[in-house]
Each structure stands twice: as C-alpha cells, then as structure tokens.
Amino acid sequence: xxxxxxxxxxxxxxxxxxxxxxxxxxxxxxxxxxxxxxxxxxxxxxxxxxxxxxxxxxxxxxxxxxxxxxxxxxxxxxxxxxxxxxxxxxxxxxxxxxxxxxxxxx
Amino acid sequence: xxxxxxxxxxxxxxxxxxxxxxxxxxxxxxxxxxxxxxxxxxxxxxxxxxxxxxxxxxxxxxxxxxxxxxxxxxxxxxxxxxxxxxxxxxxxxxxxxxxxxxxxxx
DNA sequence: GGCATGGTTCGATAATAGTTGAACTATCGG
DNA sequence: CCGATAGTTCAACTATTATCGAACCATGCC
Numbered sequence: 001x002x003x004x005x006x007x008x009x010x011x012x013x014x015x016x017x018x019x020x021x022x023x024x025x026x027x028x029x030x031x032x033x034x035x036x037x038x039x040x041x042x043x044x045x046x047x048x049x050x051x052x053x054x055x056x057x058x059x060x061x062x063x064x065x066x067x068x069x070x071x072x073x074x075x076x077x078x079x080x081x082x083x084x085x086x087x088x089x090x091x092x093x094x095x096x097x098x099x100x101x102x103x104x105x106x
Numbered sequence: 107x108x109x110x111x112x113x114x115x116x117x118x119x120x121x122x123x124x125x126x127x128x129x130x131x132x133x134x135x136x137x138x139x140x141x142x143x144x145x146x147x148x149x150x151x152x153x154x155x156x157x158x159x160x161x162x163x164x165x166x167x168x169x170x171x172x173x174x175x176x177x178x179x180x181x182x183x184x185x186x187x188x189x190x191x192x193x194x195x196x197x198x199x200x201x202x203x204x205x206x207x208x209x210x211x212x
Numbered sequence: 213g214g215c216a217t218g219g220t221t222c223g224a225t226a227a228t229a230g231t232t233g234a235a236c237t238a239t240c241g242g
Numbered sequence: 243c244c245g246a247t248a249g250t251t252c253a254a255c256t257a258t259t260a261t262c263g264a265a266c267c268a269t270g271c272c
Contacts, residue, residue, distance in 0.1 A: 021130050043219060053261090054261075057260075059219065059221080075219090077270075078217060094209075095205035099204075100123070111238065111239090111250090149250095160231075162234090163230075165250055184240060185247090220265105220267080222265075224263095225262095226261075228260085229256100232253100232254090232256105240246090241244100
C-alpha cells in the first residue's frame with residue numbers, strides 16, 4: 001500500500017504565528033526557505049551550499065519547518081520534494097513571507 | 107552622574123532578521139509587542155494581563171526584545187519606559203512588523 | 213529476491229533558552 | 243541620610259533545541 005510515507009502537515013487555517021516565526025528564526029533554515037522561494041527542491045538539494053550536513057540534521061530542520069507549516073515535504077518515487085507553502089502562508093499571514101524574503105540578507 | 111542606567115541598544119542599520127524573528131517567536135513576548143504597538147509602557151505595566159510574573163523573568167524577556175532591536179528601554183526618573191522601535195523596524199525590514207501585528211491572534 | 217538509494221526516526225549528548233530568588237543599583241520623598 | 247520604589251543583574255536550575263551516528267523503511271532496478 002503506497003502512500004504510507006506521507007508526513008503530517010498542518011492545514012493552512014491552523015498555522016500558528018509564533019511557530020512560523022520560530023521556524024524562520026534559525027539562519028540555516030531561513031537560508032533554505034530563501035532558496036525554496038525560487039522553486040521546489042529534493043531533500044538532497046536542500047543541503048547548504050558549500051558545507052555538507054549529516055542527513056539526520058537536515059531532516060530535523062525540515063521537520064521543524066514542516067510542522068510549523070512553512071514547507072511541504074511529499075514523497076515522489078524514491079525521493080521527496082520539498083516546497084514552500086507560499087499560498088498558505090500568504091493566506092494565513094498576509095505580507096509576512098514577502099517581508100521576510102524581501103529583507104536584505106545582512 | 108546620571109545616565110549610567112542607559113542600556114545598550116543595537117542601531118537600526120545593524121538589526122539581524124533572525125534575531126528579530128526569534129524574539130517575536132515567543133508567545134508572551136509577542137503579546138507584549140502587540141500591546142506596545144498601542145503605545146509605550148513602563149516596565150511594571152508590561153506584566154501580562156491577569157498573571158503576575160517575577161520581575162526577573164519579565165526583565166529577561168525585555169532584554170531579549172531589546173537586544174534584538176524590537177523595543178527600546180529608557181530610564182525616566184525612577185522608572186523605565188518601554189517602547190516599540192516601529193520606525194527602525196520598518197526601515198530595516200519593511201512590512202514585517204505590520205504583517206506580524208496584522209495576523210489574527212489564533 | 214537482493215541490494216543500492218534517498219530519506220526519516222531514534223537515542224544520546226551538547227548547547228542554548230527560560231524561570232526564579234536574591235543581591236544590587238539608582239532615584240525620589242521624607 | 244533613610245527607606246521605599248523600580249528595575250537590572252547574577253547564579254543556579256530546568257527545559258527545550260540542535261547535532262549526529264546508527265538503525266530503520268520504502269522504492270526502484272537488476
């Protein structure tokens with residue numbers, strides 16, 4: 001029975017602001033979100049540019065972002081696609097994502 | 107020599123996004139920021155409505171917000187005035203504060 | 213089936229953050 | 243000067259979060 005690999009995602013209406021802010025408050029997670037703003041990535045491609053991070057560490061950050069409702073993580077064949085829940089975030093917290101992504105890096 | 111009671115505040119240009127997001131990611135701190143959006147308060151008035159919190163705990167939260175550049179905390183006679191650094195935040199991270207304050211509480 | 217691939221989950225440990233009482237500092241009113 | 247007031251800082255403890263190896267689980271290909 002396929003589909004057992006689906007991970008739980010909060011639905012758009014129940015996103016909690018402080019959870020989202022916390023998920024975005026980590027520099028490595030925020031950097032990933034910026035990259036996801038340009039399009040979905042498979043998990044392996046979520047590695048920070050330059051440095052290698054253990055799979056388990058990366059997976060943990062993905063979990064934090066997913067449980068806050070910032071990203072979606074769906075199985076696709078042997079891999080998984082990670083994408084930004086842009087529309088859901090915009091619906092729930094209008095302007096928030098734009099403000100975060102629009103801020104100058106430093 | 108008065109003025110020794112001044113606490114350090116980061117200047118507007120050097121605010122760090124992840125620090126601001128982290129400071130706002132705590133429910134009790136965010137609740138305080140919402141109240142400060144309506145005007146400055148003395149520290150004693152920063153107590154959460156209803157429950158009493160030890161002074162040291164409140165002071166710690168104020169420190170987190172101040173060091174992130176979210177609030178200003180200035181001595182005024184025997185007390186201190188706490189205010190939201192709205193203009194500085196708007197300059198540095200346009201739209202962020204509005205999005206956070208505009209979000210429906212739940 | 214057997215095995216490599218792509219990832220999550222578990223468990224342990226290290227690091228960071230929150231909570232609080234007590235000590236301390238500064239100011240104002242007698 | 244003395245005491246009360248308004249808050250910060252310190253130090254100790256607890257709780258949450260981050261990191262990472264190892265175990266585990268599906269999937270796809272041979």
